[in-house]
Amino acid sequence: MTDDLSDAYENGAYIANAAAYPEEWARAARLYRAQLTEQGLARLDLPYGDGARAQLDLFLPSGTPKGLVVFVHGGYWKAFDRKTWSDLAEGARARGWAVAMPSYDLCPDVRIAEITRQVARAMEAASAEVAGPIRLVxxxxxxxxxxxxxxxxxxxxxxxxxxxGVLPISPLSDLRPLMQTAMNEVLRIDPAEATSESPVLLPRPSAKVTVWVGAEERPAFLDQAKWMSTAWNCQLTISPEHHHFNVIEPLSEPCSAVVETLLGLA
Structure with a gap:
């Protein structure tokens, strides 16, 4: 019998006050969008394709951008959108970078392979708006x-x-274990897609890669981070005192370790 790995990939049940996080994320993001819009530094709802979710938000520094950072949100490919995370742009934006945040269609309406293609189109569209080097997170x-x-x-x-530079934070680098979870009823990952869409099974990019993960994350996410670091022979940083829900919060802080790492990748 195949082991059920649903609990291994469950985060909320192992994080104190987990239910409060989404509301706080949305509140902080909403305030940030309003602030940047008032300052004339936000370009919202830019289309990169067809469909209501094929849009991105672009947050601009005060002067000419040093380049472009693209942040892609999580949610197991089946939840959230760009508007939940806007304030996470501030760390890089305050350091002089434009930050693009795309939404994408969600499972089960599309497969993960289609989401990959959508995010690639979003990055292409964002790259046409901002010159210079690109960093992905x-x-x-x-x-x-x-x-x-x-x-x-x-x-x-x-x-x-x-x-x-590429900074995957708490990444799902090998999709094969997710076929053994209850959420695969929504994700619909099959062996062919697990093979074609798992970064650990694919050639590493020429860009510099650092994998980042919280020290207090579930063992499965620590494993996923280590697998990518090994497969791509790249740096692994385990961030102390961070779990899956708060590991990204320092992206909003210009001098945080994660922002220093993101902007130092080259």
Missing amino acids: GHSAGGHLVARVAVPGVLPDEVAARVV
């Missing part, structure tokens, strides 16, 4: 997506050539 399923689109052959050559 994503959390959980978003960590999977930034790694996946950085694999050679996914992005157009002219965009891929500008990608200098």
